[in-house]
Amino acid sequence: MVSADSRPADAAGILRLGGDLPVNRLGFGAMQLTGPGVWGEPSDPQEAVRVLRRAVDLGVNFIDTADSYGPFVSEQLIRKALHPYPGGLVIATKSGLSRSGPDGWRPLGRPEYLRQQAELSLRHLGVERIDLYQLHRVDPQVPLADQVGELARLREEGKIRHIGLSEVSVEQLEQARRIAPVVSVQNHYNLANRSAEGVVQYAERENLAFIPWFPIATGRLARPGGPLDGMAKEHGVSPSQLALAWLLRASPAMVPIPGTSKVAHVEENTAAALVTLTDAEFEALSRAV
Numbered sequence: 233m234v235s236a237d238s239r240p241a242d243a244a245g246i247l248r249l250g251g252d253l254p255v256n257r258l259g260f261g262a263m264q265l266t267g268p269g270v271w272g273e274p275s276d277p278q279e280a281v282r283v284l285r286r287a288v289d290l291g292v293n294f295i296d297t298a299d300s301y302g303p304f305v306s307e308q309l310i311r312k313a314l315h316p317y318p319g320g321l322v323i324a325t326k327s328g329l330s331r332s333g334p335d336g337w338r339p340l341g342r343p344e345y346l347r348q349q350a351e352l353s354l355r356h357l358g359v360e361r362i363d364l365y366q367l368h369r370v371d372p373q374v375p376l377a378d379q380v381g382e383l384a385r386l387r388e389e390g391k392i393r394h395i396g397l398s399e400v401s402v403e404q405l406e407q408a409r410r411i412a413p414v415v416s417v418q419n420h421y422n423l424a425n426r427s428a429e430g431v432v433q434y435a436e437r438e439n440l441a442f443i444p445w446f447p448i449a450t451g452r453l454a455r456p457g458g459p460l461d462g463m464a465k466e467h468g469v470s471p472s473q474l475a476l477a478w479l480l481r482a483s484p485a486m487v488p489i490p491g492t493s494k495v496a497h498v499e500e501n502t503a504a505a506l507v508t509l510t511d512a513e514f515e516a517l518s519r520a521v
Contacts, residue, residue: 269334341371
């Protein structure tokens with residue numbers, strides 16, 4: 233049973249991005265604060281503001297967004313809800329995907345575009361420096377050295393503090409790190425989909441943060457009578473909370489960023505940091521897929 237706690241995210245433990253930027257290991261992903269298809273304004277902008285403020289109240293001090301969420305709607309909501317930002321709050325954003333409409337995404341990694349988007353994100357977030365700036369996708373039409381090289385120049389100019397990558401292989405990570413310091417990687421990863429396991433292991437070995445997106449997908453594991461369903465009932469928690477607890481236990485490099493557009497859900501997700509799995513429970517869930 234999860235006990236009541238005013239700041240449950242504190243129980244997730246701390247990871248230091250780049251060795252100098254401490255964050256609680258259970259963050260918040262701000263993609264779902266936009267309209268359908270991650271496009272336009274949300275149906276209830278005030279609830280989106282309440283979600284962000286409640287997340288911070290619960291101890292979340294790492295918020296992940298992107299210029300393409302809306303576009304820019306998510307960043308602007310973060311500023312509206314939280315600016316001037318409380319001390320210790322780390323906001324990460326991304327660029328490298330252009331939008332043509334709802335559910336439309338296209339990699340665009342030309343250096344001049346990445347720089348333009350960084351400048352816009354600085355303005356929309358209301359900051360002088362972006363804590364963590366991530367290449368949202370590698371553009372196959374542009375040399376990786378040009379894409380990461382532009383982020384390195386932005387870092388040298390003091391416009392971003394740290395560089396991260398998203399949806400990359402270990403080989404691409406190694407190539408990028410020969411160009412500039414990289415502190416994090418954000419790939420699709422959860423209990424039901426562990427295709428990025430090699431990247432997780434690399435991140436842990438190299439002291440990088442691994443930020444799993446879509447972290448609480450449970451699929452058939454949560455079906456009635458399934459492994460997540462039964463264990464969740466034993467703990468008195470939801471299958472989603474159990475899936476997040478598994479991620480936190482899976483690696484000290486892990487920083488899950490569950491997202492939602494509802495206050496009740498952000499409270500439920502954050503309480504997952506209070507769930508403790510035994511060795512046997514962790515192994516049973518790991519073997520279930």
